[in-house]
Amino acid sequence: MESTQLRLARRPEGEPDDTTFSTTTETLPELQDGQVALAIRYLSLDPYMRGRLSTAKSYAAPVEIGDVMVGGTVGEVVESRFDGLEPGDFVLSYSGWQSAAVVDGSQVRRLDPSVAPVTTALGVLGMPGFTAYAGLLEIGKPQEGETVVVAAATGPVGSAVGQIANLKGARSVGIAGGPDKVRALTEEFGFDAALDHRSPDFRDQLAEATPDGIDVYFENVGGAVFDAVRRRLNTYARIPVCGLVASYNAVGQPEGPDRMPGLMGQVLSQSLTVRGFIQSEFQKSHGRDFVRDMGQWVADGRVRYREDVVDGLENAPAAFAGMLRGENFGKLVVRVGG
Amino acid sequence: MESTQLRLARRPEGEPDDTTFSTTTETLPELQDGQVALAIRYLSLDPYMRGRLSTAKSYAAPVEIGDVMVGGTVGEVVESRFDGLEPGDFVLSYSGWQSAAVVDGSQVRRLDPSVAPVTTALGVLGMPGFTAYAGLLEIGKPQEGETVVVAAATGPVGSAVGQIANLKGARSVGIAGGPDKVRALTEEFGFDAALDHRSPDFRDQLAEATPDGIDVYFENVGGAVFDAVRRRLNTYARIPVCGLVASYNAVGQPEGPDRMPGLMGQVLSQSLTVRGFIQSEFQKSHGRDFVRDMGQWVADGRVRYREDVVDGLENAPAAFAGMLRGENFGKLVVRVGG
Structure with a gap:
């Protein structure tokens, strides 16, 4: 199984541009017990990612040059050696800017597409x-x-x-x-x-x-x-x-x-x-209330949301730069082909 | 009964100086029922007073040109038409930069000099x-x-x-x-x-x-x-x-x-x-705890305090300007003669 990956090539000064990321293709390792193989369906693009491109003091370590760019993702299980996840299941993972990934099943959260569209796990319900x-x-x-x-x-x-x-x-x-x-x-x-x-x-x-x-x-x-x-x-x-x-x-x-x-x-x-x-900081104190309240409000239509879906992982860098200029209209999500 | 008063003469630009305050003498009105006449013994000088000299937006109204400068004071009752206060009693009042004042007895707090020196009501216990x-x-x-x-x-x-x-x-x-x-x-x-x-x-x-x-x-x-x-x-x-x-x-x-x-x-x-x-803001929620805790800590010697006492109301302006330059050493208090 191959993964197309966007890696940090150069730390941007000012706006990220064509030289910020480079594309590589890598063959993923064999599944171990407890792991699942994911085809990434959606990648979340968020403003905090700009901070990860920089070495300035921050709450999180920067992405290293040559590393796959980080990000929240919705993946579809294509192979599983983890009890409780089967091919066809959708999961929330933090697999970054790539088209496929092998991850520990314990590190992902199963999503129920009948409750809400899976992309909401990256936005209003995420x-x-x-x-x-x-x-x-x-x-x-x-x-x-x-x-x-x-x-x-x-x-x-x-x-x-x-x-x-x-x-x-x-x-x-x-x-x-x-x-x-x-x-x-x-x-x-x-x-x-x-x-x-x-x-x-x-x-x-x-x-x-x-x-x-x-x-x-x-x-x-x-x-x-x-x-x-x-x-x-x-x-x-x-x-x-x-x-x-x-x-x-x-x-x-x-x-x-x-x-x-x-x-x-x-x-x-x-x-x-x-x-x-x-x-x-507030996951422990408010995470459970959020799932209950926001799930209810979205289901009731009392909280509405809007998504801005961009097609193709190759378009993520331009969409990300546009978001920093305020060009997106709603939660920016990349539909990853495959 | 006469009161020597320091009034705001001119709003300072930068440091307050000789032209900021002017001295006047006024005969106080006759006592009404419920009032007490005070000889001011101590005037508190505090940094917040600089804000009162300015018309810049603040949490409190500025002192008007010609008004007696505001400030916390310890006074000695010299005449009383208020039940519960007698000549010789010390009280905390907000009488400002002057040597004597007539105030409502309900607006002052009686101090017990046997518990702590009366000046502490302007500092560590105030x-x-x-x-x-x-x-x-x-x-x-x-x-x-x-x-x-x-x-x-x-x-x-x-x-x-x-x-x-x-x-x-x-x-x-x-x-x-x-x-x-x-x-x-x-x-x-x-x-x-x-x-x-x-x-x-x-x-x-x-x-x-x-x-x-x-x-x-x-x-x-x-x-x-x-x-x-x-x-x-x-x-x-x-x-x-x-x-x-x-x-x-x-x-x-x-x-x-x-x-x-x-x-x-x-x-x-x-x-x-x-x-x-x-x-x-916190008087209602923490005022009572403060009186209990701080009173105990000061009595026990676990909280110590230092006072910087300047003699004479006429020296208040220079002492105040010095405080804004950091020249005081401890709580700055003016001993008001009389």
């Missing part, structure tokens, strides 16, 4: 959905009548944040780029207000959409949006920080003025909470 | 002590064996933070300016390590004093100390922010590079908690 759920409920703590703002709001994290906020009785304000996405925010996802951060009068729109200020800003973007949001924060506002995609491709330190003292001054004068997190 | 207690325990949450760092560590907040950290089984590292203060940190207050932020090799000293990194940084200073501390923070570190005295006199936005994106990136990659607070 890591991005859990990021929204745990970060919003545990750090953001939205109260009835409060205002929750989130950017990249058609993405898998942002769209879940807005809908969970609404389910908790808060008012949701979504920010996205371009009229199609902005329309989807209110029409598909039920946001109470939707804004285009590319509008020249974005700041005025934000003020209008948040007449009572902002109580929770779910930060997954950074950059200019954060600057505008800061001015609307209420005393005791909470800012769960799960991503800063606007600066992931940044090279060097940005020019002044130095806004750090101003930010710290605001943290003090408004008793703000700024809290970074990685979803894995 | 607002600064409570700031340390609530911020450290509720936000910092020091665990046994963790490392807690605090600057301005001979001050009333910092010295309490270090000693409470030790009582909770954490390791305390204090930062101060100058050899006398640094010596007092270990000898008087029992810090496990003490550093001089003026040392040319301060960063190396900090690294040496925090071999296991920093779990809690109690932020009351800002500036260069925060920059050095940032590099030593551990994953999940907590930063209660109660003051930024290093920048209180700042004029305009500092030059670049812009450190804000770097700070937010660190918040994300290390899952940091940055939380501003004003002690009053």
Whole structure:
């Protein structure tokens, strides 16, 4: 059995490009007892992957040059020497950017396609959905009548944040780029207000959409949006920080003025909470509740999701670079041929 | 009865100076039922007062030009029409920078000089002590064996933070300016390590004093100390922010590079908690525990304190300006003549 693999060829400075990954083909080893062979059907593309390309200090070790790029995957079992998994079963694994893999059966989770499409295990019912759920409920703590703002709001994290906020009785304000996405925010996802951060009068729109200020800003973007949001924060506002995609491709330190003292001054004068997190921190405490709540909400149609499916593993690098520029529309997933 | 009063004459740009306050004398009104007349014995000088001189957005309204400058005070009752207070009683009031005041008896708290010197109501057993207690325990949450760092560590907040950290089984590292203060940190207050932020090799000293990194940084200073501390923070570190005295006199936005994106990136990659607070937020939840715990610790000698007493209300402006430069050594209190 052969696997087509995308390996890290060169650490990008700035945006990843054609030279970042290289393609190899490898014959997979024979199955050992306890292992399964997977044909990868879907590969998840997520902003955190940009961090894995860099040696900058982070919560996870970087991918080494020459290694297969990491990533969440949905695979179909093609051969099994693991009790409880049979050919034809779909599983969630962390097999990375490749078309096939041999993995320990104990390291994968069986998916039931009759409950929800298997791709949801990479999105609304997977890591991005859990990021929204745990970060919003545990750090953001939205109260009835409060205002929750989130950017990249058609993405898998942002769209879940807005809908969970609404389910908790808060008012949701979504920010996205371009009229199609902005329309989807209110029409598909039920946001109470939707804004285009590319509008020249974005700041005025934000003020209008948040007449009572902002109580929770779910930060997954950074950059200019954060600057505008800061001015609307209420005393005791909470800012769960799960991503800063606007600066992931940044090279060097940005020019002044130095806004750090101003930010710290605001943290003090408004008793703000700024809290970074990685979803894995909350798996033990919130994982079970998430599976129950989110499974129910998705089944009921109270939480909706949108997927942006790209065909072909060979198109993963371009799709990934596009995602960092905000070009995807919904959870970005690669359908891996085979 | 006459009161000598210091009133805000001009909002300072940068450091407060001779032109900031003006002195007036006023005859106090006749006592009404329920009121007491106080001869002010001690005036507390605290960094937060710098914020009251400015119209910049803050958690409290600024002092208006022409108003008596605000502040916590210990007064002696000289006449009473309030049940439960008699001439000779000492009370805690918020009478500001003046020598005498007429106040509602219900607005003051009677102090028992036999339990602790009355000045402690302005320091270790008052607002600064409570700031340390609530911020450290509720936000910092020091665990046994963790490392807690605090600057301005001979001050009333910092010295309490270090000693409470030790009582909770954490390791305390204090930062101060100058050899006398640094010596007092270990000898008087029992810090496990003490550093001089003026040392040319301060960063190396900090690294040496925090071999296991920093779990809690109690932020009351800002500036260069925060920059050095940032590099030593551990994953999940907590930063209660109660003051930024290093920048209180700042004029305009500092030059670049812009450190804000770097700070937010660190918040994300290390899952940091940055939380501003004003002690009053925690009065209801922690006020009673504080009175019990801190009263006991001070009585037992497990929490020690140091006061820096300046004689004469007329010297308050210069002492206040000096405090903002870090010139006080312990809780700064003005003994008001009369």
